[in-house]
Amino acid sequence: MERLFMAECPVCHQSFACHYDEMRHSKVKLFCPSCRHRFVPEEAASLDERPDAARASTD
Amino acid sequence: MPKDLQSFLQQVRKQTGDLIEIERPVRPDDFEVTALLKQLEDRRQYPAVQFNNPLDMYGKPSAFPLLSNMYATRERCAVMLDVDPATPNYEVSLAFKEKAAGKIKPQTIAPESAPVRENVWQGKDADVGHLPIVKHFAQDIGPVLTMTHVMRSKQGHYNASFAKTFYKWDPHEMVVSIHTRDLSRIVKEYEIHDEPAPIINVIGHHPAFHLASLARNPWGAEDYETIGSFLGEPLRLTPSVTWGDKFMVPADADLIIEGEIPPGQRDVCDPFGEVGRLYQAQCLRPVFNTKAITFRHGAVLQDIFSGFRDCFALGAIPKEAAMEAALRARFPNLHAAHSPDSSCGIHAIYISVHNLQPGQADAIGKAALEAMPITECVVVVDSDIDVFHEPSVLWAVFTYADVAHGLSVMGTGQHVVSNQGTRLSFASTKWSGRVVVDATRPQNAPFPPRSEVPPEVIARVKLDDFLPKRGTVAGYANIPVGAK
Ligand SMILES: [Zn+2]
Numbered sequence: 001m002e003r004l005f006m007a008e009c010p011v012c013h014q015s016f017a018c019h020y021d022e023m024r025h026s027k028v029k030l031f032c033p034s035c036r037h038r039f040v041p042e043e044a045a046s047l048d049e050r051p052d053a054a055r056a057s058t059d
Numbered sequence: 060m061p062k063d064l065q066s067f068l069q070q071v072r073k074q075t076g077d078l079i080e081i082e083r084p085v086r087p088d089d090f091e092v093t094a095l096l097k098q099l100e101d102r103r104q105y106p107a108v109q110f111n112n113p114l115d116m117y118g119k120p121s122a123f124p125l126l127s128n129m130y131a132t133r134e135r136c137a138v139m140l141d142v143d144p145a146t147p148n149y150e151v152s153l154a155f156k157e158k159a160a161g162k163i164k165p166q167t168i169a170p171e172s173a174p175v176r177e178n179v180w181q182g183k184d185a186d187v188g189h190l191p192i193v194k195h196f197a198q199d200i201g202p203v204l205t206m207t208h209v210m211r212s213k214q215g216h217y218n219a220s221f222a223k224t225f226y227k228w229d230p231h232e233m234v235v236s237i238h239t240r241d242l243s244r245i246v247k248e249y250e251i252h253d254e255p256a257p258i259i260n261v262i263g264h265h266p267a268f269h270l271a272s273l274a275r276n277p278w279g280a281e282d283y284e285t286i287g288s289f290l291g292e293p294l295r296l297t298p299s300v301t302w303g304d305k306f307m308v309p310a311d312a313d314l315i316i317e318g319e320i321p322p323g324q325r326d327v328c329d330p331f332g333e334v335g336r337l338y339q340a341q342c343l344r345p346v347f348n349t350k351a352i353t354f355r356h357g358a359v360l361q362d363i364f365s366g367f368r369d370c371f372a373l374g375a376i377p378k379e380a381a382m383e384a385a386l387r388a389r390f391p392n393l394h395a396a397h398s399p400d401s402s403c404g405i406h407a408i409y410i411s412v413h414n415l416q417p418g419q420a421d422a423i424g425k426a427a428l429e430a431m432p433i434t435e436c437v438v439v440v441d442s443d444i445d446v447f448h449e450p451s452v453l454w455a456v457f458t459y460a461d462v463a464h465g466l467s468v469m470g471t472g473q474h475v476v477s478n479q480g481t482r483l484s485f486a487s488t489k490w491s492g493r494v495v496v497d498a499t500r501p502q503n504a505p506f507p508p509r510s511e512v513p514p515e516v517i518a519r520v521k522l523d524d525f526l527p528k529r530g531t532v533a534g535y536a537n538i539p540v541g542a543k
Contacts, residue, residue, distance in 0.1 A: 004340040016198055016330050019342035030341060031327040033200045 005049035011037040013045055024049070062265040062290045063174070063311040064126075064359055067139065068109075075134050075144050077106040084112040087125060087193040087362075088202045088226075096128055096364045105131035105368055109359065113191030116202065116226060121191040123314065123360045129266055131368040136376060139266045141291060148447040149395040152379030158267075159274035159380060163287030165294040165307075173297035173310035174355035181300060181351045186230040187316065190262075190352075193362045196332035200341070202226040203331060204316070205363045207261045207272040208235070209282070210245040211306055213252070218242060219272040219282040221373075224260050224316070224347050225328060233318070234326040235347040236339075241278060246320055246345055255319040257306045258347065259299070263313025263361045265290060273377045283307075300351040313361075314354040320345040334374060335403045336366040366403070374404025378431055382408060385430035390423050392416075394442035398434070399449050407436040409446035415439075415499050421467050424495030428469060438496045443509070455498040467495040 003020040007030055014034035018041075023030060029038040041047060060066060071078045085091040092110060099105065107129045115121040130136060133147035140154040170176045180186070192202035208222040220239040227233055235258065237243055249256035261268070271289035276282060286309075287294045296307040301317045308315050328344035363370050375398035382396035394411040398404045408427055412419065420439040427437045440446065440455045460466070469492065500506060 014198070017338050017340040019329075019340045022342045023340075026343075028327065028343065031200060033198045033330055033341075 005041075005047060007041055007047055008045040009035060009037055010039055010043055010045045011035050015046075015048070020049070061295050061311050062267070062292060064263050064265055064313050064361070065357070067265045067267075068126075070138055071107060071135060074138050075132070077132070077135070078109065079106045080109045080111055082111050084114060084120065085110050085125075086114050086118070087191045088114075088116055090194055090197070092125065092127060092193050092362070093195045093364060096367065096369070099128070100367055107131070107135060110191070115191055116188035116228075121189060123191055123354070123358055125191045125193070125362060126263070126359050127193070127362045127364055128369045129361065130363065130370065130372045133372055133376075135266075136270070136372050139270055140289070148397070149379065152376055152396065153383060155270070155274075155376050156380035156383050158271070158289045158291075159276075159285065159377075161288030162281070162284035163290075163293050165283045165287055165296045167307065168295050168297050168310050170297050173295070175308065175310055175312045175315055175353050176297060176300070177355045178358075179300055179351060179353050183230075185316075185349050185352045187226060187233065187349055187352065188230050190314075190360060192226045195365060196338070198330050198338050199332060200225060200327070200329055201228070204233075204260055204262055204360075205365065206263070206361050207269050208237075208242065209259050209261060209308070210242055210256060212241075212245050212279075213248045214279065216279055216281050217283050217307075218245060218276075219261075219286060221269070221272060222260075223331065224318075225331075227326070231349045233347040233349065234328045234344050235318075235320065236328050236331070236344045241276075244278070249320065250322045253322050255321050255348075256345075257299075257302050258318050258320055259306070259308055260316040260318070261309055261312050261314075262316065263359050264309055264311065267291075268294075268309065268312075269361075270373070270376070273373060275377065275381060283309075300353055308353075312355075313358040314352065316349055317351040317353070318347045318349050320347060332366045334365055334370045335405055368400060371400045371404040374398060375400075378404065378408060378434070381430060382410065382427055386410075386423060386426055389426065390419070392419075393423070395446050396427075397446040399452075401449060402436070405433060407438065408434050409438045409440065409449075409452045411440045411442045411444055411446045412499070413442045415441060415502070417502070420497035420499050421495055424467065424497070425469070428493050428495065435493045436496065437494075438498050440498050441500055444498075452498070455500075456496055458498075459500050460496050460498045461501070464497075467497070469493045469495075 004017050006015045008015045009032035012035040110125045113125045134144035137144045137147045137151050142154045194202040204224045209219045218241040223236040224233045267289040271286040295310040297310040298304040299306045299308045324346040325343040329341050330338035333339045378398045379396045386393050392413040396410045398408050424437040444451050444455045
């Protein structure tokens, strides 16, 4: 099972899912599937790496 | 004649008649193929569709027609497994189980006699951009080839599994998304030896070839023998262009890409809209360097419309066969099992039983969950409920299931795994709780029977004898039954 985070492309602002262990801190550039821009997670317009807080609070 | 894709398409034309050919050019890399398939699905129409004039990755006419939606009906899956398409339900699951247990040794033929060697592109000519590769969904990282890949272990056995090879706008370098235990292990074996790992992508063969690659074989099994069992005849093999007889390839395939995975090299892969209708998260996967493309005259490229009905039977039929294998000996009163389309052939299994014994619904449900770790919900019903007719199963759930006593939750029973974030497995949800729903008719108290029209009267009074002839009543042409 994989933990994931959502990254928002700084160019086209599309958000897409990324594998946390492999992509979050590995210095590998993410590849925006919408505009093909490459960027490291720190350059993302936004990152959603919350734990399951929303789901947890409603359970 | 050996079984191949063309012989199967002839069978479809004769037996189910639901293959349509589209002549207008389409751009597969601009979602046009999946846009058309989605509209068919919205109309609840599920023909196999062959696009005769797709464009390639350069926007030019491709030499290869593109075939999709082949697995979208169980009737066509029945034909693939030599089952009468009039009995497309559990009969198909049982045929899968029987074929998965069988083995037929492959036959070797010379390259000069092998259809797949009629055309060979090597070196600079081996440009995958000339293929009509489908980009399926809005957030997919790129166009992708979805069919069976084969690798050979260091011990010498061949493993065939579904994997995905993504086009990366490079003529010769792709990235391959491997997610099965055995292919992953073979990649590691070669990396330990610091050697490139040979891999082939078999794009186009008799569909039983691809179904066979879903059989759950133990490590070390010879998958080419299993494929022979599914075909009902020896799989014909021929030496590859790149590795000769060190890597044998299916001689009757339509098109094969021969490639190598360089040790340790990874590239960005995914998102891709996976079978569970969610995007697989972006990750790192092995690089696939194309070495050769070989194909027969008139080769057709196959694709799967993932996340839609084209892929549900691919998940469901092997699971149903696995249920039969895992449960029959312990529960001889097992009637049928089905993993429904609503669960994408992944998350849920409906099981029906004859003459249920007290406590057996819970036991059979838990045994099913143990046998199928990816499944999260098992619904147990009586054998008069058709597990292939979901409204009937849901009727039993809403009518018979006692939520106070008929639900058996395994795991935490909550949707929260931990504080580490949403977790997915193969782009399908994997919550911590798993549930067995006992939707069998209550036996421990007086309970009214289910209303039924007398079956002997249904047998006597034939609908077609009573309906007006087609065209005599306005709108009657839209009624899908009746005399012509
Ligand atoms: Zn972008």
